[in-house]
Amino acid sequence: MMKIASWNVNSVRQRQAHVLDWLEREKPDLLGLQEIKCEDASFPAEAFRAAGYDCVVVGQKSYNGVAILSRLPFSVTARALPFLDGEALQARYVEIEAGGLTFGNLYLPNGNSGGSAGYEAKLAFMEALALHARALLEAGRDFVLAGDYNVCPTDEDCAPGALPPTDALVRPESRAAFRRLIWLGLTDALRALHPHGRYYTFWDYQAGAWPRDCGLRIDHALLSPRIAERLDSAQPDRDERGRAQPSDHVPLVITLDGP
DNA sequence: ATGACCCGAGCGTCGGGA
Numbered sequence: 001m002m003k004i005a006s007w008n009v010n011s012v013r014q015r016q017a018h019v020l021d022w023l024e025r026e027k028p029d030l031l032g033l034q035e036i037k038c039e040d041a042s043f044p045a046e047a048f049r050a051a052g053y054d055c056v057v058v059g060q061k062s063y064n065g066v067a068i069l070s071r072l073p074f075s076v077t078a079r080a081l082p083f084l085d086g087e088a089l090q091a092r093y094v095e096i097e098a099g100g101l102t103f104g105n106l107y108l109p110n111g112n113s114g115g116s117a118g119y120e121a122k123l124a125f126m127e128a129l130a131l132h133a134r135a136l137l138e139a140g141r142d143f144v145l146a147g148d149y150n151v152c153p154t155d156e157d158c159a160p161g162a163l164p165p166t167d168a169l170v171r172p173e174s175r176a177a178f179r180r181l182i183w184l185g186l187t188d189a190l191r192a193l194h195p196h197g198r199y200y201t202f203w204d205y206q207a208g209a210w211p212r213d214c215g216l217r218i219d220h221a222l223l224s225p226r227i228a229e230r231l232d233s234a235q236p237d238r239d240e241r242g243r244a245q246p247s248d249h250v251p252l253v254i255t256l257d258g259p
Numbered sequence: 260a261t262g263a264c265c266c267g268a269g270c271g272t273c274g275g276g277a
Contacts, residue, residue, distance in 0.1 A: 011266055037267065062267050164260085205264040248265080 032105030111168030
């Protein structure tokens with residue numbers, strides 16, 4: 001059994017204790033973090049290492065930033081998304097090989113800031129992600145692409161009234177780009193096991209979104225075919241949103257049968 | 260359409276120590 005998780009922590013330094021508690025409780029093999037919001041040197045790698053997890057960090061000042069924590073031996077296969085010019089300027093992708101699979105951890109642009117250029121950057125990231133996924137498939141790799149996709153794939157993934165229809169998270173082009181990933185042959189882990197129902201991974205800090213359960217399902221794990229065959233469970237860890245000083249996202253956890 | 264809330268950066272102010 002292999003346990004893999006993804007968590008947008010909204011500042012790893014603010015959330016260090018939450019993450020350490022969660023690691024001790026859940027003991028994932030791999031954990032992808034997004035929005036660490038710090039440079040590599042300020043990442044609390046020693047604290048995670050003391051908990052049994054080695055780290056690969058792709059940070060930047062103030063914004064974005066991704067990292068993977070692993071208790072399995074690993075090798076780093078990418079520190080930026082291939083097929084995307086200028087992506088090195090923003091720390092949004094890191095990828096390792098561990099436990100016999102490729103684990104890509106991504107933080108997709110939100111797309112609501114920066115006007116039309118900001119939205120185009122979101123679509124460009126999704127196009128590059130599709131090209132990369134196709135290359136991994138053609139290379140015969142088994143993989144998990146997990147992270148904060150900043151896309152609500154369907155209306156069922158968005159609490160009624162949570163977002164206007166013009167929001168970048170629900171716009172038709174965003175959803176079409178997500179479907180193109182699925183059409184490559186990838187499996188949305190959560191919906192494969194839970195085709196319907198509320199499985200939100202994010203609740204805004206504002207306007208009582210959490211007590212009203214006004215959430216979004218925007219964190220996803222997409223699986224290559226052989227990994228999908230091994231899928232055993234998938235769920236967001238809702239309890240984490242009820243803690244003191246939480247991130248606005250909760251961990252998404254999947255388990256795989258086999259080695 | 261708007262606000263609510265949170266985070267980091269940076270700035271100003273304050274208090275403590277040398």
